Amino acid sequence: MTPCLETHIGSLRLKTPLMPASGTFGYGDEYLGIISYEPLGAIVTKSLSLKPKRGNPPPRIHELPCGMLNSIGLENVGIKRFLEEKLPRLSELGLPVVVSIFGESEEEFLRVGESLKGAPSVSALEVNLSCPNVRKGGAAFGADPERVFHIIDNLKERVDLPLWAKLPPDPFHILEIAEAAQKAGAHALTLVNTLPAMAMDIQRGRPVLGGITGGLSGPALMPVALKMVYEVTRKLKIPVVAAGGISRWEDAMAFLLAGASALQIGTALFSNPRVFSEVHEGILRFMRERGMTTIEDLRGKAHEVEDHPL
Amino acid sequence: MAEEDLPQVLAIEKASFTTPWGRWAFLVELKPPGYAFVYEEEGRILGYAVMRIVEDEGHLMNLSVAPPWRKRGIGSDLLRFCIEFCLHKGVSSLWLEVRESNEAAISLYQKMGFAVKGRRKSYYQDTGEDALLMGLSLPRKILQEAKVKAVRTMGPLCILELSLQSEIPFEPGQFVMIEAPGRPLMRPLSIFGLEKKMLKLLLRPVGTGTRALVEVHTGQTLRVLLPLGKGYPMPQGRQKAWLLAGGMGIASLFPLALKLSRKGIPVRLLWGARNSSWFPAPLLWQLTEKSISLELITEDGSMGRKGLITEVLPKEWENATVYACGPKEMMKRILSIIPPHVKVYVSLEERMACGVGACQACVLSGRGGNKLVCRDGPVFEREEIGDSLS
Ligand SMILES: Cc1cc2nc3c(=O)[nH]c(=O)nc-3n(C[C@H](O)[C@H](O)[C@H](O)COP(=O)(O)OP(=O)(O)OC[C@H]3O[C@@H](n4cnc5c(N)ncnc54)[C@H](O)[C@@H]3O)c2cc1C
Ligand SMILES: Cc1cc2nc3c(=O)[nH]c(=O)nc-3n(C[C@H](O)[C@H](O)[C@H](O)COP(=O)(O)O)c2cc1C
Ligand code: FES
Numbered sequence: 001m002t003p004c005l006e007t008h009i010g011s012l013r014l015k016t017p018l019m020p021a022s023g024t025f026g027y028g029d030e031y032l033g034i035i036s037y038e039p040l041g042a043i044v045t046k047s048l049s050l051k052p053k054r055g056n057p058p059p060r061i062h063e064l065p066c067g068m069l070n071s072i073g074l075e076n077v078g079i080k081r082f083l084e085e086k087l088p089r090l091s092e093l094g095l096p097v098v099v100s101i102f103g104e105s106e107e108e109f110l111r112v113g114e115s116l117k118g119a120p121s122v123s124a125l126e127v128n129l130s131c132p133n134v135r136k137g138g139a140a141f142g143a144d145p146e147r148v149f150h151i152i153d154n155l156k157e158r159v160d161l162p163l164w165a166k167l168p169p170d171p172f173h174i175l176e177i178a179e180a181a182q183k184a185g186a187h188a189l190t191l192v193n194t195l196p197a198m199a200m201d202i203q204r205g206r207p208v209l210g211g212i213t214g215g216l217s218g219p220a221l222m223p224v225a226l227k228m229v230y231e232v233t234r235k236l237k238i239p240v241v242a243a244g245g246i247s248r249w250e251d252a253m254a255f256l257l258a259g260a261s262a263l264q265i266g267t268a269l270f271s272n273p274r275v276f277s278e279v280h281e282g283i284l285r286f287m288r289e290r291g292m293t294t295i296e297d298l299r300g301k302a303h304e305v306e307d308h309p310l
Numbered sequence: 311m312a313e314e315d316l317p318q319v320l321a322i323e324k325a326s327f328t329t330p331w332g333r334w335a336f337l338v339e340l341k342p343p344g345y346a347f348v349y350e351e352e353g354r355i356l357g358y359a360v361m362r363i364v365e366d367e368g369h370l371m372n373l374s375v376a377p378p379w380r381k382r383g384i385g386s387d388l389l390r391f392c393i394e395f396c397l398h399k400g401v402s403s404l405w406l407e408v409r410e411s412n413e414a415a416i417s418l419y420q421k422m423g424f425a426v427k428g429r430r431k432s433y434y435q436d437t438g439e440d441a442l443l444m445g446l447s448l449p450r451k452i453l454q455e456a457k458v459k460a461v462r463t464m465g466p467l468c469i470l471e472l473s474l475q476s477e478i479p480f481e482p483g484q485f486v487m488i489e490a491p492g493r494p495l496m497r498p499l500s501i502f503g504l505e506k507k508m509l510k511l512l513l514r515p516v517g518t519g520t521r522a523l524v525e526v527h528t529g530q531t532l533r534v535l536l537p538l539g540k541g542y543p544m545p546q547g548r549q550k551a552w553l554l555a556g557g558m559g560i561a562s563l564f565p566l567a568l569k570l571s572r573k574g575i576p577v578r579l580l581w582g583a584r585n586s587s588w589f590p591a592p593l594l595w596q597l598t599e600k601s602i603s604l605e606l607i608t609e610d611g612s613m614g615r616k617g618l619i620t621e622v623l624p625k626e627w628e629n630a631t632v633y634a635c636g637p638k639e640m641m642k643r644i645l646s647i648i649p650p651h652v653k654v655y656v657s658l659e660e661r662m663a664c665g666v667g668a669c670q671a672c673v674l675s676g677r678g679g680n681k682l683v684c685r686d687g688p689v690f691e692r693e694e695i696g697d698s699l700s
Contacts, residue, residue, distance in 0.1 A: 026668035034451050034535065034666065036394060046670070054680055059661050061671040063495045063518075068663070075670045075680060092421070094383075094390060218494055270495050270663040273453050273535065 003287035005280070007041065007261050007295050009239050010162050010187035012096065012123055014041030014262060017295060018252075018276050021243045021266030022047055022100040022126060022166070023072065027086040028093060035273050039280035043095050044264065045082070047102040047128040050112050052078035056133060056211030062199045067218025067245065068267055069197055071211030073133045074102055079115050087119060096123035098164065104136035109151050113159040125161050127151065127186075130168035130193035132215040139196065142168045145180035152184035164241060166190035169221065174228050175235060182238040190241040190264065191232065192225045218267040219245040226258055233259025234303050247275060249282020256283075259300040311346035311358060313337070318355040319348065326374045329436050336360070339371065347391060349375070349384050359388040361396075361404075368396040370406035385415075389422050393446070402450055407433060407441035419444050451538060451666060452478060455531045456488075456509060461524060464590035467558075468524045469502070470511045472532065480504045481541025482566035483657055483689040486511070487665035489533040490519030491526060498662045498684070500562035500635075501537060509534070512561040538665050539688050542566050542655055545575060545631035549653075552627075553579040554644060556619055556636020557588065562657050562688075563635050564593070571601040582607035582619030582636075589613060620644060627652045642699045645692060654692040658683055658699075674698050 007017040019042040025031065028043040055075025062069040077086065082099075090097050099122050103109035109127065116122055129142035129151065141147045142165075152165055165181040167174065169192035178189055194215025199208040207213070225244025233240050242260035246252050247268030255263055268275045292298060311319065316336055323330040339346050339360045349357040357375035361368055370392060375384045396404050407430060408415050424444040433441030456472035480501050487496040488511070497519045503510035515521040526532065542562075545551050551570050555563045560581055570577045579597065583589065585608050597604050606614030607622055615622055619636070620643040627649055634644050635657040648654055660672040660683040667685035674681045674690070676698030681687065686694070 024664070024669055026664075026666075026670075030664070030666050030668035033448055034453050038394070054675065055670060055673065057675060058673050060673060061495075061661050061663050061669075063493065066494070068494055070663075070669075070671065072670045075673065092386075092390075094387065267494065270669070271489065271493070272533065274533075 001293065003284055003292055004294050005041075005283065009124070009164070009241065009261055012162055012187075014096065016041040016280060017256070017260075017262040018280060019044050019098070019241075019262065019264050020269065020276075021264035022128065023070075024266035024269055027077075027082070028090040028097070031269075031273065032093075036277055037093060037095065039276040040095055041262065042098050042123065043090060043093060044098045044126060045086070045090070045100050046076050047074055047100040047131065048076050048079045048082050048112060049074065049102045049104070050079055050108050050115075052076065052081065056209075058210045059208060060210060060214075062208050062214065064199070064216075064218070064220065067216055067220040068270075069199055069209060069214035069216055070194065071133045071209040071214035073211055074131055076102075079112050083115065083119060087122070091121040097121050098124045098126050100126040100128050100166070102128045102131060102134075103151075104134070106147070106151050106154065110154055110158060113155045113161075116161065117159055122161060124164055124187070125155070125159065126164040126166050126190055127155065128166050128193070130166050132168070132194055132196040132213070133211055139168045139193070142166075142177065142193070143170060143173065145173075145176050148177055149180040149184045152181055152186050156185045162187040164188040164190050166193055168193050169195045169224050169228065169244065171224060171228055171231075174232060178232045178236055178238065182236055186238065188239045188241055188261070189232065190243060191228050192221070192244050195221055195224070217245070219247060221245045222251060226254055229255055229260050230258040230302065233300055246279070247272070249279045249286070252279045252283055253286060253298070256295065256298045257300070257302040259303060261299065311336070311340060311348045311360075313340065315348055315355055315358075319358050322355070322357065322374055322376045323372075325377050329434075331372060344371075345395065347388065347395075349388050357384045357388055359392050361392055363396065363401055366402040368392070368401040368404040370404060373406075385418055386422065389418065393422065393448070396448060402448055404446045404448065406444050408444060409434060410440050410442055416442065416444075422446070450478070451535060452476075453533065453535050456534045458526050458528050458530045458532065459508070460528060461526060463524065464592065465587035467512060467514055467588065467590060470513065470523060470526070472509045472511070472534070474507045474509055474534075477507050478504065478537060480537040482569055483541030483562050484537040484539050485562070485665075485688060486534050486536035487538060487662065488523070488535075491522045491530075491532070493519045493522060495519070495663055496533070496535065496665065497523065498538075498659075498665060498688075500657075501565065502561050503565055504537075509536070512558070512564070514558055535665055539684055540686070542633055542657075542689050544570075544573070546653075549629050549631045550576045550578065552624075552630045552632045553577060554619060554623075554632065554634040554636065554640075555579065555581040556634075556640040557583050559635030559637075559640075559657070560593070561635075563633060564597070566633060567597060567602050568599070571599045574601060577602045579604050580607060580619055580622070581605070582609075582640075584608065585610045586613035620647065623647055631655070633657075638699060645695070645699065650692075655689050656692070656695065657688045658690060658695075659688065660684075
């Protein structure tokens with residue numbers, strides 16, 4: 001029997017736990033025809049703000065031995081054009097759409113969220129509380145439990161869609177922040193966004209990135225994300241969508257064992273656009289070999305190991 | 311679809327059409343070039359689609375949903391599946407005929423991006439009704455595993471020859487994203503040549519990725535995504551073409567020169583570089599076609615004229631369309647020197663991650679708004695660039 005990869009994020013059913021990470025998959029149709037969308041359980045859009053954003057000057061990316069930096073600066077078409085031009089095409093893919101939203105103020109988060117009320121085929125909002133590449137809003141919000149509570153709480157009151165709070169990779173304060181999001185009624189957490197970082201151009205004596213600093217993603221980020229997912233799912237009930245350096249099926253498996261309910265892949269897509277299919281096949285093969293039939297046979301299994309008493 | 315599905319399929323067929331297909335008609339389509347798919351729920355067949363694929367064209371022959379199950383999106387699911395299937399087979403267009411009176415079907419096809427392309431008179435024998443011919447062109451960006459055939463080092467340059475799994479048309483100016491072994495990001499490289507499954511890239515090892523690429527061995531496979539971006543448009547009317555290549559800029563202008571010359575358009579190609587080692591003889595030979603006039607310029611005077619390409623530009627630009635590719639400084643100079651009424655196309659470089667417009671890394675930012683080099687370029691018309699290079 002083929003194992004079933006179906007997973008649930010609150011009331012939302014996904015046929016597989018795999019989805020692209022926000023900002024790496026455009027508005028969902030850029031990879032059509034290049035890769036199969038079959039292994040995807042959902043699509044996650046680029047983060048959208050109320051007004052279009054121009055983003056940061058180039059260079060916007062920098063490659064590292066084990067990942068990359070980006071300082072895109074949330075360039076996006078704005079929520080209005082998204083609803084008019086992008087969402088109709090997205091709706092035709094037949095996959096649940098998770099719209100990532102961003103605001104420079106609490107007010108902006110609410111207004112972007114409200115404009116998505118009743119939008120066809122939008123299944124959830126991912127609230128980007130963690131972008132390191134913008135001066136206002138962004139990671140500053142996600143680092144503050146009270147702010148997180150406020151934004152989620154207000155959105156919940158006004159927007160009747162499942163909310164996923166996307167948080168920054170702050171391993172020291174994650175529990176506190178995650179708890180605030182859960183208390184405010186978030187349906188899930190997305191862990192994690194990129195880690196604030198920079199690179200130096202020593203020849204020119206200045207930072208490499210046009211945005212000066214950027215966010216670290218890719219394999220370098222994975223062990224940090226893994227530990228955060230493990231810790232949060234052990235302590236809290238809220239489902240976690242994991243992101244951070246997943247590039248092989250073994251990485252995906254690690255996050256499932258650590259307690260993740262779903263998995264996002266970003267940076268790995270750039271070097272291997274077929275990564276979704278490969279991860280999908282890898283998980284199925286592993287489960288089949290061990291006689292597992294559902295994702296639940298895997299999810300959080302690592303929690304059963306006793307914590308080492310310090 | 312398998313032979314044992316036929317009883318259920320035939321029942322739906324009979325309930326759907328006035329002149330249904332018979333058993334043999336389906337049997338023939340169960341093997342290539344025929345492809346048949348069923349939509350199944352709990353072991354019951356609710357619908358099916360039949361198509362043929364010949365070369366890079368797909369033809370949807372039949373699509374039907376059992377009457378009690380219509381209006382539930384099963385038709386669109388089947389169609390979507392067929393489209394995905396075609397994309398994976400490298401199909402570039404999908405065609406179908408539909409009865410002019412079948413509005414439900416026409417609207418479904420239109421929703422999926424099909425457009426009416428023609429009409430077949432009295433196509434249906436039962437009623438004598440016309441058929442509308444509808445077509446969908448599929449994006450041709452393809453991800454492939456390419457096999458390294460040869461790595462030819464020529465002075466500071468290197469030609470990488472790779473064999474692709476299928477033939478792919480391209481326009482000079484378009485590029486590929488290619489795996490750089492061991493690196494987290496693919497590298498953008500212009501298509502230097504692409505003929506009969508043989509892809510050629512001209513590169514210079516400058517950093518980690520390009521060095522890894524010149525060290526690959528024959529037989530190794532590399533992931534490539536191609537053809538990407540927009541190529542150079544052809545000159546209008548009776549124009550001559552002026553090609554200005556700065557160093558590695560020759561990589562995209564070389565196939566352009568050959569294409570123009572094959573079309574009988576006179577080409578004047580100025581190629582500037584640091585010194586003579588940049589002009590490998592095999593490349594120069596290939597440029598000795600009669601409609602191409604080649605002028606070499608070196609900074610040290612070791613070959614051709616001495617100086618910078620921007621210092622030896624002609625004064626006369628009448629009836630010329632200019633194509634330029636080279637370092638940013640050279641492009642800036644060229645745009646400021648060439649009179650504004652002359653049509654100029656330039657090819658630009660920017661760091662890229664996805665190559666397909668999904669990550670917003672490769673921005674070209676100007677007063678008129680942002681453009682993406684990978685999607686809106688890399689070839690831009692002068693007017694599109696505006697103040698972006700300054
Ligand atoms: C559309 C396009 C076509 C190109 N065609 C060719 C070609 O035909 N032949 C050729 O030799 N070079 C070409 N280049 C430049 C080539 O992409 C870079 O030389 C190469 O990416 C450098 O990679 P590296 O790993 O050696 O350098 P590193 O400095 O190690 O690269 C680090 C990162 O910066 C990026 N990067 C560095 N320099 C450039 C650059 N000039 N442009 C874009 N990204 C850069 C790399 O891709 C990588 O992500 C082209 C660039 C573009 C955008
Ligand atoms: C180019 C790029 C753009 C990104 N843009 C966004 C964004 O708009 N919103 C967001 O929430 N996260 C964004 N991210 C972060 C990713 O969604 C993801 O959380 C992070 O990259 C870690 O996953 P990865 O290692 O698989 O890439 C971006 C990442 C990259 C590399
Ligand atoms: S490289 Fe990703 S948008 Fe151009």
